[in-house]
Amino acid sequence: MGKQKLAVLFGGRSGEHEVSLISATSIIENIDKNKYELYLIGITKEGHWRYYDGDIQKIKTGEWEQESKKVVFPGDPSYKGFFLVEDPQKIYPIDVIFPVMHGPYGEDGTIQGLFELAHIPYVGCDVLASSTGMDKLMAKAIFASAGLPQGKYIGTYRHEIEKDAEKVVVSIEKSFPYPVFVKPANMGSSVGISKAKDRDELLKALDIAAQYDEKIIVEEFIDGREIECAVLGNYEPKASVLGEILPSNEFYDYHAKYQDGGKSKLLIPAPVPSDKSDEIRELAIRAYKALGCSGLTRVDFFLERQTGKVYLNEVNTMPGFTEISMYPKLWEATGISYAHLIDKLIQLAIEKFNKKHNK
Ligand SMILES: Nc1ncnc2c1ncn2[C@@H]1O[C@H](COP(=O)(O)OP(=O)(O)O)[C@@H](O)[C@H]1O
Ligand SMILES: [Mg+2]
Incomplete structure (x- = not known):
């Protein structure tokens, strides 16, 4: 069998463009090149799609943009791939897509809709789970109907x-x-x-x-510890060990997440009694299933300091994915290495596609 042709998509129009560049760089560096042939497509903040085959280190710095070429990724399934505007006759076929993008237009079902139209498997949640997972009000309504504990x-x-x-x-x-x-x-x-x-x-x-x-x-306001769980899988999803965030600010704001020189701390595994941990992991899987997630999702909780009560906060259907991000770290602590996790996610994408289309 030849290598699988994988398109890694990075950047995007959201405020999390830079985070995506870092996540994608880690994935590109660690992916098994014997198994996958990589095609890199960056989306600029303005939403322009560009093909890039230069130095990986120039992704994080944004320099990739100058050295990239305009590309079209049509929703027409007869292409099942992309072409460069400078040479529209040459089609680059793609077997599977890894959209490493966070926030609106990357994680919210819009781009997933394009992949559905194009009829190409893609890593992560489908249109519905991505869009409901992104919309905090809609997600809460679904979680409420599934009887999951949440704040008012x-x-x-x-x-x-x-x-x-x-x-x-x-x-x-x-x-x-x-x-x-x-x-x-x-x-x-x-x-x-x-x-x-x-x-x-x-x-x-x-x-x-x-x-x-x-x-x-x-x-x-919930006065709670911030506990996160990584869930992985399609039809029988599994929950990782738990992680805890110790934010460097009053709450885990943008500064504490990305700009504070790493002063926010991740504790893995979270120091939580085992019965509490079991309860939270079980809730994470219920939340995952309630939304109809596939591939991956990070499920975030508050553990109330005074009462020990667990509240579901939110889900992230394409969580931060650098080597030091919570999601991969949680799987590493559970026994799945970063490189293996990437491979697993791609295979889950193909499995989901085949099951969905009854192949
Ligand atoms: N209801 C709440 N009570 C206490 N802290 C909260 C609450 N909601 C959010 N926070 C704090 O704000 C941070 C960001 O909120 P969150 O809902 O996770 O949004 P985002 O999708 O931007 O991560 C949380 O990690 C937590 O520190
Ligand atoms: Mg959050």
Whole structure:
């Protein structure tokens, strides 16, 4: 059997473009080149698709963009691959795609829809699980219907805030006490998220969130430890050991995640009693199944300090994937190396595609 032709997609239009460049570089460096023939396609922040076959180290720095070529990846399944605009007669066939992108337009079902149209297997969740997983309000509604434990929340919209911010604030204040968390419904990496301790801060927080999304979620504050679980698989998903985040800031904001010189700490395995750990891993699998995830997803929890109660926070259908990111680290601690994990994800993509299309 020849090598499988794998397209690695990186970059993208979201605020997590840079994170994607780092995740993709790690994957490209570690993937088994005897098994896979790699084709690298970067998407610029403006959304332009570019083919790149230069030095891997120039991905992280953004230099790849200057040395890349305009590419078209059609949704027409007769192509099952891509072509360069400079030579549209030459088709590059692709067997499987690894979209290493986070946030809107990468992790939210939009690009997954293109792969469905093109009829090519791809790593990770399908359109529905990606889009519901990305939308914090929609995900919560699904988790609630599956009986999963969550904090209180309410949704609001930019147009409601513009029309009558006082009214929005009053209804939030009726729902739960300060402090509250205000988030754009569709983002990631803590972009646009604030903790508001009073009415003034809440008004500001709503304005900030509304800059990123027209849909906003407001949540009660949970004083909890941040516990994460990596789930892997299609029809019989498995949960990893747990990890804990010790944020370097008041909460795990963008700065604490990416800019604080690694002062936020990951504890793997999380120091949690084994019965609690079993409970959380079980909940992670239930959340995964409730959304209909496939391939991979990281499921994030709060473990309330006072009560030991577990709350589901959110899921990440394409979690950070550098060698030192939580998702791969959790699998490493569970017995699956980084390189093996990449291989497994690609094979899960092919398995899912074949089962779905009854092959
Ligand atoms: N309801 C909450 N109570 C306490 N802390 C929260 C709450 N919601 C979010 N946080 C803090 O904000 C961080 C980012 O929120 P999260 O919902 O995970 O968004 P993102 O998708 O951007 O990661 C969390 O890791 C946590 O530190
Ligand atoms: Mg998060």
